[in-house]
Amino acid sequence: MPSKAIALHPHQSLEELEQRYRSCKDAKEKIRWQVIWLYAQQTREHRPSTLAVSQATGFSQNWVYKLIRRYNAEGPQGLIDKHRYNPGGDKRALLNPEEQQALGQALQQRPPDGGVWTARKVAHWVQAHTGKGMAEVTAWTYLRRLGFSLQRPRPRHTRAANTQAQEAFKKS
Known part of the structure; x- marks a missing residue:
């Protein structure tokens, strides 16, 4: 598969990208900064390659391409781990x-x-x-x-003795 080349928008300088990559505490976000930083380094040196970045980071080439496109479209905010800050659905109780x-x-x-x-x-x-x-x-x-669990009567065995047979058994 040939390497995809895409122009990287200069939202930040190469030094700023490296600083963001090295100082980032969140693991998911850090690897995304690394992808952009590595790609920006290649842009400066020669024709950039998503293949080289994917081999260096372990991401698929397609994911590297998507991260670059997201960075181009949204800037640094595009690399933030959005799952981390998603509060989820409406957490209000149905019953007051x-x-x-x-x-x-x-x-x-x-x-x-x-x-x-x-x-x-x-x-x-x-x-x-x-x-x-x-x-x-x-x-x-x-x-x-409210402290309850589903309580169902224990099922009776189909060949279990009836009450009279149980009483007769107890007497003997």
Whole structure:
């Protein structure tokens, strides 16, 4: 595969790139700075090669090319590890503390249809009492958060003795 050559925008000097590479504390970000610094060195000396940089860093040639394009488009901000600063999805609780307390009290009782509390039954209870839709996974999370686990009766063996046979066995 021939080496791809791409012009590197002069967002920073070669010395600034080296300083950013050497002083960076985050490992992912550091290797990205190294890629740009190595490529910038080649630009100064001769025709740059993404192949040489990929061999020196262990990245694929395509990834080196993408990093250079990102650096050209976004500047130094393009090399920051964006996963590290991503707070994730909306972390607000679906149920407020009062609703959680009401759910906890409801879980102390038997479910309306009898049996045991399941994630599906919790989701239905939340829908009926708060009007909020809830996925079963979220309902399971609330069950666990409130100190409950899914309790199901132990299944009986199909060839287990009935009660009279068990009592007859105990007598003998």
